[in-house]
Amino acid sequence: MKVILSSLFVVASCILLPSMGCATIGGGSAEPTVRLSNDGRIYVGKTYTGLTRLVSQLKANKVKPGERISIEIPHNTSQNAISAIGRELSSKGYRRFAFNKPLKASSQKGLDPLIRHLEKE
DSSP: OHHHHHHHHHHHHHHHHHHHOOOOTTOOTTSOEEEEOTTSOEEETTEEOTTTTHHHHHHHTTOOTTSOEEEEOOTTOOHHHHHHHHHHHHHTTOOOEEEEOOOOOOOOSSSOTTTGGGSOO
């Protein structure tokens, strides 16, 4: 009986979940973006706001408190700056936000470094 119920659940999930729509963790272009520049300036989109006008600019852009906000920060951001931004957003009702650091990627021409030792010279 349990096997039948669990298989029905799996089948129902496969049918219903794609039609319900899901948000991805990686985010998309539709989610509002706040950016902290290397020199400490806060931007909403391309508009400079600073910390004091951050929430008012989000409201001007029609960002609702229930929407997820992606905050891009440099690698060397201090914990005090992160706390200040988080405090400002959460005190005004914006509690769904995530801090993201830029990804570091590099590429090199030539053999794969993981299998380079297998090649005979």
